Amino acid sequence: MTIMGILDKKLSLRDRNKMLIGVWEDEDHLMSGATELAHAGVHIHDIYTPYPVHGLDRVIGARRSKLARIAFFCAITGLTLMTTMIWYMYVHDWPMNIGNKPVRFTPSWAPVMFEGTVLCTAFGMSFFFFWRNRLVHGIKNELLDIRQTDDRMVVAIETVNGMDEKAVLDIMKKHGAVEVREFHNGVQTVL
Amino acid sequence: MGHGHHHVEVKQEQFVFSPKAKRFSIILMVLGLVFVGLGIANLGGHDNKHEAKTETAAHGEHAVAGHEAEGHHAAAHEEHGNVPNEAFGPRMEFHPLDKPANTRIWANFMIVGYFFLMISLVSLMWYAIQYVANAGWSVGIKRVPEAIMTFIPVPFVILMIGLLMGKNDIYHWAHYEHLGLKPGEAGYDAILAGKSGFLNSTMLFAFPSVLVVIWYLLMRKLRALSAAEDNGTKGDVSFFRASTKFSAAFAVIFGFTVSVIAWLLIMSVDAHWYSTIFGFYNFVTHWVTMITIMAFIVAYIKKEGYLGFVTNEHMHDLGKFMFAFTVFWAYLWLSQYLLIWYAQIPEEMAYYQIRFENYKFNFLLNFAMCFCIPFLGLLMRSAKRNRYVLAIIGSIMILGHYHDVWLMVFPGVFGSGMQFGFLELGMFLLVAGIFVYWVFTALTKRGLVAINHPYLEESVHHDVGV
Numbered sequence: 001m002t003i004m005g006i007l008d009k010k011l012s013l014r015d016r017n018k019m020l021i022g023v024w025e026d027e028d029h030l031m032s033g034a035t036e037l038a039h040a041g042v043h044i045h046d047i048y049t050p051y052p053v054h055g056l057d058r059v060i061g062a063r064r065s066k067l068a069r070i071a072f073f074c075a076i077t078g079l080t081l082m083t084t085m086i087w088y089m090y091v092h093d094w095p096m097n098i099g100n101k102p103v104r105f106t107p108s109w110a111p112v113m114f115e116g117t118v119l120c121t122a123f124g125m126s127f128f129f130f131w132r133n134r135l136v137h138g139i140k141n142e143l144l145d146i147r148q149t150d151d152r153m154v155v156a157i158e159t160v161n162g163m164d165e166k167a168v169l170d171i172m173k174k175h176g177a178v179e180v181r182e183f184h185n186g187v188q189t190v191l
Numbered sequence: 192m193g194h195g196h197h198h199v200e201v202k203q204e205q206f207v208f209s210p211k212a213k214r215f216s217i218i219l220m221v222l223g224l225v226f227v228g229l230g231i232a233n234l235g236g237h238d239n240k241h242e243a244k245t246e247t248a249a250h251g252e253h254a255v256a257g258h259e260a261e262g263h264h265a266a267a268h269e270e271h272g273n274v275p276n277e278a279f280g281p282r283m284e285f286h287p288l289d290k291p292a293n294t295r296i297w298a299n300f301m302i303v304g305y306f307f308l309m310i311s312l313v314s315l316m317w318y319a320i321q322y323v324a325n326a327g328w329s330v331g332i333k334r335v336p337e338a339i340m341t342f343i344p345v346p347f348v349i350l351m352i353g354l355l356m357g358k359n360d361i362y363h364w365a366h367y368e369h370l371g372l373k374p375g376e377a378g379y380d381a382i383l384a385g386k387s388g389f390l391n392s393t394m395l396f397a398f399p400s401v402l403v404v405i406w407y408l409l410m411r412k413l414r415a416l417s418a419a420e421d422n423g424t425k426g427d428v429s430f431f432r433a434s435t436k437f438s439a440a441f442a443v444i445f446g447f448t449v450s451v452i453a454w455l456l457i458m459s460v461d462a463h464w465y466s467t468i469f470g471f472y473n474f475v476t477h478w479v480t481m482i483t484i485m486a487f488i489v490a491y492i493k494k495e496g497y498l499g500f501v502t503n504e505h506m507h508d509l510g511k512f513m514f515a516f517t518v519f520w521a522y523l524w525l526s527q528y529l530l531i532w533y534a535q536i537p538e539e540m541a542y543y544q545i546r547f548e549n550y551k552f553n554f555l556l557n558f559a560m561c562f563c564i565p566f567l568g569l570l571m572r573s574a575k576r577n578r579y580v581l582a583i584i585g586s587i588m589i590l591g592h593y594h595d596v597w598l599m600v601f602p603g604v605f606g607s608g609m610q611f612g613f614l615e616l617g618m619f620l621l622v623a624g625i626f627v628y629w630v631f632t633a634l635t636k637r638g639l640v641a642i643n644h645p646y647l648e649e650s651v652h653h654d655v656g657v
């Protein structure tokens with residue numbers, strides 16, 4: 001198993017329990033469907049849409065992205081890294097006399113510290129963002145519907161014990177789902 | 192929760208300038224007048240001439256004297272003054288000038304006028320950028336910059352009063368021009384003579400006047416288009432298109448001329464000194480202040496129950512603007528400082544030397560108020576979405592940037608000893624009171640919602656996500 005595979009294990013759909021899949025073709029019906037599902041207390045695992053649908057995150061009660069926190073820690077890492085680096089190079093290992101300026105904590109450190117912070121933050125955020133969205137090289141993407149990156153919207157609901165599956169399917173159909181399926185052990189069955 | 196998708200019916204609203212807000216603006220003005228009175232009473236009397244005009248060099252010599260009380264200046268001056276510093280060469284030679292006590296008053300007129308003129312102008316720039324950038328989110332709050340930009344004439348008059356009355360004492364190049372020295376004569380300054388094509392009294396009055404007329408006419412045009420759109424029909428995008436064209440014209444004109452104005456009015460206080468980034472630095476100082484003021488006004492009119500569709504999402508974006516341009520301000524502040532610090536060229540260092548030696552507290556306070564406090568205060572998302580945090584940090588920012596402009600002028604004019612006092616605070620509060628009164632009156636002049644703007648719907652549904 002590759003490193004990416006290990007990292008991906010938690011996000012992968014492969015080992016999920018049974019899931020119910022609803023497929024929509026327009027966001028208005030998707031929105032009303034998702035709203036009613038959420039009101040009915042159904043836990044929506046995720047919704048896959050080809051473009052951002054405003055307000056969907058609030059409807060399904062998505063938690064706030066951790067990207068900001070990641071950015072902060074990447075920034076701290078970058079700042080520490082660059083401060084240490086410039087201290088080691090410029091103060092400890094090989095101090096240089098440039099224009100007779102002092103070497104310790106001078107304004108000339110600021111650009112290095114700033115750029116290092118920005119660099120680490122940018123790369124760190126990009127990596128974690130792409131990894132979380134399963135867009136990193138080395139991850140095999142599992143599409144629940146081949147058209148979910150094109151013109152279809154897919155709602156994935158994780159079934160739990162005691163869930164009224166019939167009711168869930170009825171809600172999805174009522175709100176104009178063009179297709180409802182069951183997902184089990186990597187195999188989808190149209191219901 | 193879940194407000195994002197369903198249709199929201201937006202109706203026209205009429206802003207009322209409440210007696211409470213009126214009282215607030217009048218309290219600001221009265222408080223300002225009281226402080227101005229206190230400041231004038233403490234000017235020290237007209238017989239007590241201030242510290243002689245300072246070119247930087249001499250100030251390095253009597254930096255200690257600068258910290259002493261005003262009364263001791265004359266003595267200190269006799270001891271240390273008028274000593275040309277060899278390191279600065281003949282160009283930076285010290286020209287002793289007696290400053291009348293009321294120079295400080297006119298310098299204050301000039302600073303407060305410049306500050307609020309730029310606030311009004313950058314709000315027009317902000318408005319123009321929304322059109323040029325095809326921005327939709329800001330349509331709901333577009334009446335606020337539209338009201339702020341009407342303030343242009345008032346600070347311009349204040350600025351011109353300051354310049355008319357205090358020109359020769361504020362700008363040492365103006366005094367030099369007045370001397371009319373020829374090459375070879377004692378005291379002839381090749382640098383000032385070389386700059387006299389740009390730095391002369393005609394330019395000082397004509398250039399800003401011509402530009403303000405152009406800016407003002409463009410402002411009137413954009414406001415007229417906006418009013419015509421309100422009275423037009425929904426779906427008619429002709430006013431929007433015309434606004435975009437005039438906005439683009441203004442953005443180009445202002446983008447180039449704003450730097451020139453900063454050189455002419457502010458940078459020329461230290462006429463031997465120059466910094467290529469100075470104009471942009473000035474722009475950003477006022478830009479971030481204007482966004483803060485805008486956030487204040489939006490928060491206020493929301494609190495009064497107007498603009499229900501303007502949500503925390505819009506406030507969050509204004510908070511992000513405040514934060515982002517705080518960082519950008521610091522970036523320019525450091526860029527200007529860093530290059531001069533590293534290159535160590537006497538002509539360039541003059542500006543910072545005088546500020547670091549005679550105004551060290553203000554120099555550091557400036558950086559703390561304009562960068563450290565807002566940066567840490569607005570870093571978190573929850574801070575940007577909290578009215579009270581925005582109010583506290585924003586107040587520090589507005590005062591800090593006013594102090595920033597003050598710090599660009601006062602050390603150059605007086606050299607040392609003149610602190611940010613009652614007079615400075617009073618002038619600021621006085622004009623701030625007029626500003627509040629003027630802007631809120633302008634807000635009542637038309638409906639609070641740009642009801643026929645093609646992007647209104649987009650603004651109503653603006654959502655930055657969970």
